[in-house]
Amino acid sequence: MSAILDRIDQRLLRETAGLHSIPRGAYNIRKNGVGIARESTANIEIRSKADQSGIEVIVKPGTKNESVHIPVILSAEGFSDVVTNKFDIGEGSDVLVVAGCGVHNSGSADSRHDGIHEFLIRRGARMRYVEKHYGEGQGKGKRILNPVTVINVEEGGVAELELVQIRGVDSTNRETRISLSRDARLIVTERLLTNGEQDAVSRISVDLVGDDSTARVISRSVARDRSSQVFYFDLRGRSRCRGHVQCDSIIMDEAQVRSIPEISAHHCEAQLVHEAAIGRIAGEQLLKLMSLGLTREQAESTILDGFLK
Amino acid sequence: MLVLERVSYTPADRTCLEPIVQDASLELRDKHLYVITGPNGGGKSTLARLIMGIIKPTSGRVLLDGQDVTDMTVDERARLGIGYAFQQPPRFKGLTVRDLLTLAAGNRAGDQDVASLLLSVGLCPKDYENREVDATLSGGELKRIELASILARNLRVAVFDEPEAGIDLWSFRRLAQTFEEMHDKSDATIVIISHQERILELADEIILVADGRVKELRSRDEVMKDIRDEEACRCSLETREGVEEHVGYFRQN
Ligand SMILES: Nc1ncnc2c1ncn2[C@@H]1O[C@H](COP(=O)(O)OP(=O)(O)OP(=O)(O)O)[C@@H](O)[C@H]1O
Ligand SMILES: [Mg+2]
Numbered sequence: 146m147s148a149i150l151d152r153i154d155q156r157l158l159r160e161t162a163g164l165h166s167i168p169r170g171a172y173n174i175r176k177n178g179v180g181i182a183r184e185s186t187a188n189i190e191i192r193s194k195a196d197q198s199g200i201e202v203i204v205k206p207g208t209k210n211e212s213v214h215i216p217v218i219l220s221a222e223g224f225s226d227v228v229t230n231k232f233d234i235g236e237g238s239d240v241l242v243v244a245g246c247g248v249h250n251s252g253s254a255d256s257r258h259d260g261i262h263e264f265l266i267r268r269g270a271r272m273r274y275v276e277k278h279y280g281e282g283q284g285k286g287k288r289i290l291n292p293v294t295v296i297n298v299e300e301g302g303v304a305e306l307e308l309v310q311i312r313g314v315d316s317t318n319r320e321t322r323i324s325l326s327r328d329a330r331l332i333v334t335e336r337l338l339t340n341g342e343q344d345a346v347s348r349i350s351v352d353l354v355g356d357d358s359t360a361r362v363i364s365r366s367v368a369r370d371r372s373s374q375v376f377y378f379d380l381r382g383r384s385r386c387r388g389h390v391q392c393d394s395i396i397m398d399e400a401q402v403r404s405i406p407e408i409s410a411h412h413c414e415a416q417l418v419h420e421a422a423i424g425r426i427a428g429e430q431l432l433k434l435m436s437l438g439l440t441r442e443q444a445e446s447t448i449l450d451g452f453l454k
Numbered sequence: 455m456l457v458l459e460r461v462s463y464t465p466a467d468r469t470c471l472e473p474i475v476q477d478a479s480l481e482l483r484d485k486h487l488y489v490i491t492g493p494n495g496g497g498k499s500t501l502a503r504l505i506m507g508i509i510k511p512t513s514g515r516v517l518l519d520g521q522d523v524t525d526m527t528v529d530e531r532a533r534l535g536i537g538y539a540f541q542q543p544p545r546f547k548g549l550t551v552r553d554l555l556t557l558a559a560g561n562r563a564g565d566q567d568v569a570s571l572l573l574s575v576g577l578c579p580k581d582y583e584n585r586e587v588d589a590t591l592s593g594g595e596l597k598r599i600e601l602a603s604i605l606a607r608n609l610r611v612a613v614f615d616e617p618e619a620g621i622d623l624w625s626f627r628r629l630a631q632t633f634e635e636m637h638d639k640s641d642a643t644i645v646i647i648s649h650q651e652r653i654l655e656l657a658d659e660i661i662l663v664a665d666g667r668v669k670e671l672r673s674r675d676e677v678m679k680d681i682r683d684e685e686a687c688r689c690s691l692e693t694r695e696g697v698e699e700h701v702g703y704f705r706q707n
Contacts, residue, residue, distance in 0.1 A: 365547075393547070429544035432508050437558045437603065438532040447557065451548030 150176075153220050157247025160279040160312075162216040168243075172214040173200055175228070177221045189213055189240070199229040199261075202242075206235035206267070214243045217260065222252025222286055229261040234302075236267040245277040248288040248314070257289040264296040264304070266329075271303040280313030287315040294321045298329040300355065306333045310345070311453065318346045325386075327355030335364040336453045339372035339400070350379035353386035353415065364392040367449050368400035375403045382408075382415025394423045395452060456482040456536075456611050456643055461504055461514030473512065475500050476666045482611070487637045487644040489657040497666040498647045499541050502613045505645075506538035507531040518611065535610030539617060541647075543600035545588050551599055552583045558606040571602040574632060576625045594620040605632070612636075613645040618653060630656060651681060 150158070154176065158164040171189035174182040180200070185191050188208040192201050202213055219226060234240060250256040266272050280288035290310075298304050310317060323331055331351060339345050351360045360380065368374045380388040394402045408417040426448050434444035463475040475497045482488055490498050503509045505516065507528045515524045523531055546554070555568045569579035575598040585591065587599060597620050604612055614633075618626055630652050637644055637656065646653055654660060660677045662669040 427544060429540075429542075430546060432528055433540060433544050434557065435528040436506055436508070436532050436538050437607070438529055438560060439557065440529050441527075444529075447549070447553075448546065451546055451553065454548045 161245030208238040223254025251282040278310040325358035337366040385414035492663040541615035558603040
């Protein structure tokens with residue numbers, strides 16, 4: 146791997162995809178707008194789309210316990226990258242998709258990646274999707290990530306999404322839209338930390354279309370310094386379904402957090418719940434940890450690390 | 455030895471100017487077990503929080519082995535070996551029981567130690583190690599974990615605030631044993647705030663706190679004798695009433 150990737154690239158891959166070496170299974174690594182390494186397997190095919198605007202990932206029906214890694218790295222300063230990837234997760238399969246974007250910007254121009262991911266999770270299939278965003282570099286140029294994720298889950302399918310952005314992204318505007326058919330299940334966990342002057346907007350909307358579909362969204366965030374965060378949650382019950390959104394933010398310093406929930410029922414047997422809370426770290430939590438010998442700073446970071454775990 | 459020297463405390467935000475701890479002086483010796491008891495709202499927890507440094511006295515001093523710790527922060531006092539098991543322990547989202555106990559032990563604890571700590575408070579390690587210390591724990595479970603977090607430490611002064619609250623009867627006996635063992639084996643000053651007779655029995659001395667004042671400090675034997683006398687009284691009264699009831703019943707029939 147070191148032949149094609151320098152040290153910065155390797156670190157970005159580690160932070161976003163947890164990769165220490167060439168991954169097992171299928172993968173596609175995109176660097177500064179071009180694919181630099183790709184591998185398909187017997188069950189998972191990765192190919193360029195006809196118009197070259199991104200890749201298509203096709204998982205054969207019944208594929209079990211396999212993974213696809215599709216990290217993106219941006220290390221050229223001032224680079225703007227737009228990509229649309231499509232995923233076809235075959236019937237009855239069970240796969241892990243690890244996406245994510247790492248940006249290293251040490252220049253003065255902005256670096257930006259707009260990635261659109263469209264998934265079709267076919268009948269009875271299960272997909273775990275992990276997306277990590279990470280930025281670094283000392284330059285004045287901003288690191289901007291605007292991901293759009295669109296997921297259709299067919300009957301009995303399961304989508305588990307882990308969306309994580311903990312460090313170094315200056316500006317993000319993410320949109321996640323999911324539609325659930327009969328008996329389909331969705332679990333979203335979102336973790337977000339902003340500091341400095343960063344700003345983040347996240348919209349998650351879920352359509353519970355089929356009977357007995359269920360959705361659970363757990364969002365936790367920490368806003369520090371002068372950063373700002375805005376969350377939109379939109380849960381629409383169109384059938385006999387159950388949906389639960391739970392969002393929790395810790396606010397510190399001079400940060401700002403807005404949380405705008407909407408739940409709407411278009412069917413009399415839709416059951417939807419929304420819980421939202423914004424608050425400082427509880428004083429008793431700090432005192433408890435300090436009474437075990439931790440300094441205030443150690444106590445604070447222990448609480449935040451746990452919260453965002 | 456921990457010394458409170460004429461300690462008073464009036465919360466800054468209180469409209470009523472009456473202090474909630476007033477002129478409290480205490481000498482708490484090494485290897486001794488003290489039980490603080492007294493009516494609700496008497497000032498027991500406030501006294502404990504003054505010892506831990508969670509609140510600072512409005513006047514008076516706190517000394518640990520002759521060193522003035524009055525102006526020390528909570529974590530500084532913790533590092534000198536003062537510990538406090540909260541009456542109402544806070545919950546943490548995302549922090550596991552193992553995380554908390556490992557922190558408590560100063561990151562010295564291995565998995566083995568965490569397991570034995572949990573066993574000592576009557577919790578099965580397998581079921582609890584990886585649980586989060588969050589709202590899903592029951593009140594009694596949370597209190598036991600709080601207790602374990604203090605047992606994990608190597609303390610010079612350990613203060614337990616109503617450790618028996620919410621703990622079921624069966625485990626309560628176990629709890630009393632745990633304190634007895636700690637008393638036997640360690641050199642620490644142990645302070646337990648409690649309303650339970652079984653805990654009072656463990657005390658070398660019993661401190662009565664009411665209306666924000668240390669009312670008296672007496673040996674266990676004196677206090678226990680009073681309690682027994684009172685109980686004996688009540689008991690014989692009940693028996694007499696019971697007999698009369700029976701007699702009345704027979705007379706009527
Ligand atoms: N910050 C505060 N502001 C105002 N009043 C307070 C404050 N802290 C404690 N008090 C009051 O001081 C009194 C003593 O409280 P404390 O918690 O010490 O009682 P306690 O003896 O521990 O009672 P319990 O047996 O119910 O635990 C109570 O009347 C309480 O309401
Ligand atoms: Mg109390």
